[in-house]
Amino acid sequence: MDTSTNQNGQREAPPSTDVNPNEAVLPPYDPNTPIGVEHVKMGYYCRICFLFYSNEDKAKKTHCSSQAHYDKLQKHLEKEQKKKMKTTA
Numbered sequence: 001m002d003t004s005t006n007q008n009g010q011r012e013a014p015p016s017t018d019v020n021p022n023e024a025v026l027p028p029y030d031p032n033t034p035i036g037v038e039h040v041k042m043g044y045y046c047r048i049c050f051l052f053y054s055n056e057d058k059a060k061k062t063h064c065s066s067q068a069h070y071d072k073l074q075k076h077l078e079k080e081q082k083k084k085m086k087t088t089a
């Protein structure tokens, strides 16, 4: 029995050529580059770090450029990635 093709005669592409789960996530940490600013919601609350800021500049520039935020964001994205892999598998 030939199992290399599916019913449509199309080869199934390996799912992980484009997305390497190990580098899924973030570019290298750069203290001058705010990252994950989309996670800072109204009132400048970072839902990644559970931190509240009253000042947009501080929240988005200072906080999102901090190492602590970076680490938490990376963990958050890894978690999301795992969730995604589970639901699609």
Ligand SMILES: [Zn+2]
Binding pocket: 046, 047, 048, 049, 050, 051, 063, 064, 069, 072
């Ligand atoms: Zn944060």
